[in-house]
Amino acid sequence: MSSFPPAAVLFALTFAVAAAAERPDVVVADFEAADYGEWTTTGEAFGDGPAAGTLPGQMQVDGFEGQRLVNSFHGGDGAVGTLTSPPFEVSRDHLNLLVGGGGYEGETCVNLRIDGKVVRTAVGPNLRPGGRERLLPRTWDVSEFAGRTARIEIVDARRGGWGHINVDQIVHSDAAADVPPPPVTLERPLVVDGSHLLVPIANPGAGGETVRLGLFDGDRAVQTFNVSLPLDGEPNWTAAYPLNHFDVAGRTLTLKTAGEPVNPHVAAAFEAIAVGPESRALGPADWTRPYRNAFHLAPRRGWNNDPNGLVYHDGLWHVFYQYNPFGIEWGNMHWGHYTSPDLTAWTERPIALFQNGPDDAMFSGGGFVDAKNSAGLGAGRLFVAFTSTGRGECLAHSADGLTFTELPENPVVKHTGRDPKIFRHEPTEHWVMAVYQQEETAETRAVPQSPASAAREADLRTAQIAFYRSADLRTWERTGAFTHPNRRSVFECPELFELPVLSDGGPTGETRWVLYGADNRYFLGDFDGKTFAADSGPHGDTHGAFYAAQTFNNAPDGRRIQIGWLRTALYLDRFPDQTVNQCLSLPHELTLHATPDGPRLRFTPVAEAENLRTDLRAEGEDLSAEQAAELLTAAAAAPSETLVTFAEGGRHTLTIDGVDASFEGTSARIFTDRTVAEIYVDGGHRYVVRTRPDAAFQDAVSRVAPGDRVASLRVYGLKSIWPPAASGSPAE
Structure with a gap:
């Protein structure tokens, strides 16, 4: 017999194989519907x-x-549930899908079920804090189940960190998806023969991979951090991280990937990490980028959020802030630091507090001066209070205002909470800590969360501001707490201070204590050194892009000066190599004024802000909307300050240099910078922050609503606070 099949059989087999190879993909789900x-x-x-x-x-x-x-x-990492597909027939050799989120088998997973049994499963890539919310290709060979009926089951059964799953584009195909190569662990020696660790950075959306890196001296972890490294490409920028704090000069350390194995395509970037002078990464253009605000504080490179440790000490205003030196998104929380003699001329200082790895980050807190030597470290000692995410509420002190030493008693308070603000309560001769707390207590049981608040933020059910006191700053006792049915009004970054009540600019002889939360809602009442009793509130509003504000302790002349975090946008579509993100507000003064509805706060720029003015660019009176818009377009390009008074009160639609500066009232003082505008209305009765849309970098025009008449208008140019101190054109 012939060993070859008949030609007809060969043709049939070839046709069948070709037909199978040409079978189109079947989209099981693309999740594009609402x-x-x-x-x-x-x-x-x-x-x-x-x-x-x-x-x-x-x-x-x-x-x-x-x-x-x-x-x-949905609802954060505390929510659980499942999502299950209708039945479908297995009709192709592979199921391809995109999966991200948590990497917990059986808890954050996608399952293929046949006859009720799990026959294939996939999880996300993340198990540790940090990580990245990127979906990655996964593929299952399902050829053995051809013709069977199956269901896809997506499971979120985990509460806590990375307790969620992301899935997209489930496709039935005869071709397997191109799955990334298996992860690897990288390690190499690193000689500390320079001042800074130089790390290549990939910006969000630039194709990088977030990895955890560690520097080790033998078995001792010197520092670990999360960073987005480029994948087989050039970095967007280079971070320069100071090493002098760690006392490792001249030593040979080990640099290695810590935790989970990583994408092998980061190997080139890993090899590019070096030790050297910061000048290899930084340059004068850092201070004049087109997205860098000219007169709003921000790190030279990296990310900032909350202002921290605001205090006046030995003739200097100290502004610390939450700082990520390794990226332009949140993470790796350190404390950055600026000082100023006058609230307008600022000097960048070294990092004040270093994280002990991402699992023990340095979260927010306040600053104060131990004027009477309560801690036994010397009268006039500068202190900061902060949340160590791995330990609790901690204190550190400084003799030179630059380097800090922790108290041996740390953590001085251990609870579920963060953001301690400490001040001296002279009537009781004790120190008081106001701190955000989120755990069930007698106070939260006595004041239940309102249904409206529960519908908006169920995870804040136990939110409260707790009070602790101490005589020596080393041992603390809880004395009470305050909460409100609107839990958002007592959420994080608390402030507590006393202000005189003014009427027509003069004192009334009355005072009120102000309890203030991160969302800019505040209560007025009394504080006896142990707990707060509210007379009214919550008052105020969110102030737009303004958040997590703090006021200076120990300010001269009893001034209560506030700075907040301005939550700006990323501009990566226009500036893919962006090196800095976010900024802090101008300092402004809080005063409490009598009104028919009771005392209310006003927000006014500090008098020192006038020192930023360089020249009077334009002024006019009795202007039509068209005349005012023409004058603003010609003169109000950032950085600028505009003082405008309309002929009538009401809602005024206004754009200055491409940024929305609309307000309700009669007059406003408007500070316009490259990404933000701060708007102080009617002498500080209202205050709002707005951010620059991406398109406004190109369409930077000014507009006034047709028919609006302007009684007076003045525009000042403002100088940059950065070196070189100039308000000229930004660098490209």
């Missing part, structure tokens, strides 16, 4: 439908296709 269609949900984690990208409180999500994806971060 709801889940025939998919069924349990629990709360998956919401009512696919998410339009990143959810509130979540790191930026990328790697999905189209506009929507499955994202079980």
Whole structure:
């Protein structure tokens, strides 16, 4: 017999193989609709439908296709649930999908079920703090199940860190997806023969990979940090991280990936990490980037958020701030530091507090002066209070105002909370700590969360501001707490201070204590050194892009001066190599004024802000809307200060240099910078911050609503606070 099949059989086999190879892909789900269609949900984690990208409180999500994806971060990492597909026939050799989020088998996973049994499963890539919200390709060979009926089950059964799963683009195909190569562990020696660690950085969306790196001296961890390294490409910029704090000069350390293995495509960037002078990474253009604000504090490179440790000490205003030296997004929380003799001329200082790795970051807190030597370290000692995320509430002190030593008693308070603000309460001769706390207590049981608050923020059910006191700064006792049915009004970064009540600019002889939260809501009442009793509140509003404000302790002449975090946008579409992100507000003074509705706060720029003025660029009176817009377009380009009074009160629609400066009232003082505008209305009765849209870098015009008449208008140019101190054109 012939050993070859007949030609007809060969043709049939060839045709069958070709037909199979040419079978089109079948999209099981792309999750582009507003709801889940025939998919069924349990629990709360998956919401009512696919998410339009990143959810509130979540790191930026990328790697999905189209506009929507499955994202079980609805309600944060505390929510759980499942999402299950309708049945479908296994008709191709592979199932390809995109998966991100937590990497916990059986808890944050995607399952393929046949006859009720899990036959394939996949998890996200993240198990440790840090990580990245990127979806990655996964593929299952399902050829053995051809013709069987299956379901996809997406599971979120985990509460806590990385307790969510992201899924998109489930496709039935005869071709396997191109899955990333298996992760690797990298390690090499690093000689400390320079002052700084130089690390290549990939910006969000630039194709980098977030990894955890560690510097080790033998078995001792010198520092660990999370950083986005480029994948086989050039970095967007280079971070320069000071090493002198760690006392490792001249030593040979080990640099290695810590925690989970990493994408092998970061190897080139890993090898490029070096030790050298900061001048190899930094340059004069850092201070004049087009997205860098000219007169708002920010780090030279990296990310900032909350202002911290605001205090006046030995003739200097100290501003510390939450700082990530390794990226332009939140993470790696250190304390950056600036000082000024006059609130306008600022000097960048070395990092004041260093994280002990990402799992023991230095979160927010306040600064104060131990004038009477309560701690036994000397009268006039400068202190800062901060949250160590790995330990609790901690204190550190400084003899030179630059380098800090922790108290041996740290943590001085251990609870579920953060953001301690400490001040001296002279009537009781004790120190008081106001600190955010989030755990069930007698106070939260006595004042339940309102239904409206629970619907908006169920995770804040036990939010409160707790009070502790101490005679020596080393041992502390809890004395009480304050909460409110609107839990958001007592959420994080608390402030407590006393102000005189003014009327027509003069004192009334009355005072009120002000309890202030991160969302800029405040209560007025009395504080007896142990607990706060509210007379009224919450008052105030969010002030737009203004958040987590703090006031200076020990300010001369009893002034109460506040600085907040201005939450600006990323401008990576226009500036892909952006090196700095976010900024702090101008300092402004808080005063309490009598009104028919009771005392209320006003917000006015500090008098020292006039020192920023360089020249009077333009002025006019009795102007039409068109005349005023023409004058503003010609003269009010950032950095500038505009003083405008309209002929009539009411809502005024106004754009200055491309930034919305609209307000309700008669007059406003408007400070316009490269990414933000601060608007003080009617002598500080209202205050709002708005940010520059990306398009306004190009369309930087000024507009006044047609028909609005301007009684008076003045525009001042403002100088830059950065070296070289100039308000000229920014660097490209």
